[in-house]
Amino acid sequence: MKRTIMIIIALVLGTVAGGTAPVADERVRLPDLGDPASRTLSLPEERRLGQQLIREVRLRVPMSDDPELRHYIEDLGQRLVSRADTPDMAYTFFVVDSPTVNAFAMPGGYIGINRGLIERTRSESELAAVMAHEIAHVSQRHIARRLDDSRGGGLQTLGIVLAAILMGTQDADLGGAAAIGGMAGSIQQQLNYSRAHEREADNIGIRILADAGLDPEGMPRFFERLAEATQHQQRPPEYLSTHPVTESRIAESLGRARSLSNGSPDESITFGLMRAKMLMARANDPEAAIRHFEAEMDDDDMESDRSAAARFGLALARLEDGEAEQAVQDIEALMEDRGEHPSFFIALARAQHAAGAPEQALETLTLGLELYPGQYPLVIHTARQQLRLEQAAEARELVRRHIQRHGGDGALHRLHAEAASEAGMQYESMLAMGEHYYYQGNLRLALDQLDRVANASEAEIQQRSRAVSRRQAIQQEMERQRR
Numbered sequence: 001m002k003r004t005i006m007i008i009i010a011l012v013l014g015t016v017a018g019g020t021a022p023v024a025d026e027r028v029r030l031p032d033l034g035d036p037a038s039r040t041l042s043l044p045e046e047r048r049l050g051q052q053l054i055r056e057v058r059l060r061v062p063m064s065d066d067p068e069l070r071h072y073i074e075d076l077g078q079r080l081v082s083r084a085d086t087p088d089m090a091y092t093f094f095v096v097d098s099p100t101v102n103a104f105a106m107p108g109g110y111i112g113i114n115r116g117l118i119e120r121t122r123s124e125s126e127l128a129a130v131m132a133h134e135i136a137h138v139s140q141r142h143i144a145r146r147l148d149d150s151r152g153g154g155l156q157t158l159g160i161v162l163a164a165i166l167m168g169t170q171d172a173d174l175g176g177a178a179a180i181g182g183m184a185g186s187i188q189q190q191l192n193y194s195r196a197h198e199r200e201a202d203n204i205g206i207r208i209l210a211d212a213g214l215d216p217e218g219m220p221r222f223f224e225r226l227a228e229a230t231q232h233q234q235r236p237p238e239y240l241s242t243h244p245v246t247e248s249r250i251a252e253s254l255g256r257a258r259s260l261s262n263g264s265p266d267e268s269i270t271f272g273l274m275r276a277k278m279l280m281a282r283a284n285d286p287e288a289a290i291r292h293f294e295a296e297m298d299d300d301d302m303e304s305d306r307s308a309a310a311r312f313g314l315a316l317a318r319l320e321d322g323e324a325e326q327a328v329q330d331i332e333a334l335m336e337d338r339g340e341h342p343s344f345f346i347a348l349a350r351a352q353h354a355a356g357a358p359e360q361a362l363e364t365l366t367l368g369l370e371l372y373p374g375q376y377p378l379v380i381h382t383a384r385q386q387l388r389l390e391q392a393a394e395a396r397e398l399v400r401r402h403i404q405r406h407g408g409d410g411a412l413h414r415l416h417a418e419a420a421s422e423a424g425m426q427y428e429s430m431l432a433m434g435e436h437y438y439y440q441g442n443l444r445l446a447l448d449q450l451d452r453v454a455n456a457s458e459a460e461i462q463q464r465s466r467a468v469s470r471r472q473a474i475q476q477e478m479e480r481q482r483r
Contacts, residue, residue, distance in 0.1 A: 041107070041144040043088055050108020052481060054092070055441035057112070058410075064095035064115060067377040067411060068277065068343055072270050073113055073131075076124070080132050083211035084204075086139040093131070101226065105134040107143050119278055120226070124271035125209065125218030132205035132212075133219065140204065142197045202253045206260060213266035216257035224250050272309025273343045280313055286321035293317055308338050315347060324354035342372050346381050353385070361385055374406060383415055392422035410439040427459040431467060443474055450474070 041049070064070055077093035091109040096102075099116040106112070111134045113127075121127040137143060202219065210216040227250070276293070283289040296310035315330035331348040335341075345368030349361040365382040372378055379402045386395035396419035403412055417432035434449035453459050453467035 047108035050110045058441040062097040064097045067380040071376045083208045105137045124267040125215035126222040129219035132208040136201035136204035210260040215265035216260045220254035269305045276309045276313030280316045289317035327351040395419040427463045
């Protein structure tokens with residue numbers, strides 16, 4: 001990863017200085033920004049730039065593979081977008097598996113949220129505040145304006161964006177991070193939003209929060225705490241590097257937030273459940289995690305979301321500690337007190353499987369899907385459980401139907417490929433793997449899978465035809481990229 005960062009930096013700085021780029025196969029191929037005299041990018045142009053950049057990001061940046069967390073961030077993002085007054089802009093949210101505190105917006109409405117940011121926030125409103133701020137940068141075309149301003153200046157702006165994103169995934173405690181951070185300084189300066197843009201994003205983000213029924217004071221509260229916690233650090237979090245926080249900015253945002261305060265915020269229990277899962281995922285000692293969650297529970301208010309999240313985390317910790325049957329009882333009690341929730345069904349099924357009841361686990365997930373039809377994490381976990389029980393045909397049909405109705409992503413296409421392979425459908429599996437590689441940004445591996453199907457005389461005519469058509473579309477896309 002560090003080598004990749006150094007290559008990207010060398011490419012960017014070498015281009016700026018008129019130097020030589022790295023060897024061709026290491027080069028980040030990004031589109032020409034066009035005529036310097038042209039106006040701000042159109043929405044379709046910006047979306048195409050974003051699609052190309054997100055492909056590079058997926059190849060180089062560690063992405064979260066937790067379907068529940070990814071679904072939650074996408075769902076929360078779309079809740080905010082519905083209040084953003086940008087009907088013509090499509091937004092895509094994704095989670096970067098990095099402990100650094102960072103979030104970033106890219107051309108075309110692609111918004112990345114680092115795992116470290118989710119862990120640092122204390123409420124859904126605080127997390128949503130950062131997301132709303134990034135949405136405002138997109139909705140107000142701040143990114144497109146910066147790209148437009150850089151035309152004719154000799155800067156490969158998209159390469160700079162990619163280099164900075166890579167910087168934002170690195171743990172400052174890793175060896176060599178100081179040197180990397182020093183080299184990143186000039187890159188970060190190129191990325192900084194103007195004060196006017198930051199003020200506008202704050203104001204619009206606060207309004208989005210209020211309109212979405214969340215606490216608008218979550219923005220100044222989180223920024224203030226983050227600034228206080230890091231004021232003595234030699235290197236601040238990446239988010240503060242690109243979004244400097246001053247006392248006047250905090251005071252101004254606080255005043256605006258208070259004027260829009262809407263009383264009790266409508267926050268989801270899912271925020272606490274996801275943070276409990278994330279804490280458990282990085283815990284080295286299940287017994288220590290058990291003690292932590294026991295201390296988090298509020299005996300005087302067992303109906304609060306905080307207590308529910310602590311009870312959920314406690315069940316996960318007991319499951320990790322080998323107490324599967326106790327975890328089953330804990331989650332069943334939680335469901336009886338707080339009602340059904342997709343994460344409860346998934347956790348209960350995990351505990352049941354670990355307790356030696358895999359068929360019961362599948363029944364639990366199936367019931368969850370009946371209550372929440374088409375719910376992405378439940379589809380993923382149900383199909384995986386079906387594969388464990390050697391029900392490949394059922395898993396294939398479930399995933400294939402979901403992709404047809406709701407669209408696919410890298411995880412779904414890979415799961416489709418696995419299910420089709422185990423069901424004896426070799427060429428359908430190859431087609432699905434081609435889509436997986438395409439989504440992950442590796443177009444050449446995608447073409448390799450499609451070529452194998454297109455050239456297989458024993459494949460069905462519809463499969464060969466689909467492979468040829470899809471191969472042609474990808475080749476045309478690669479040709480546009482080369483140009």
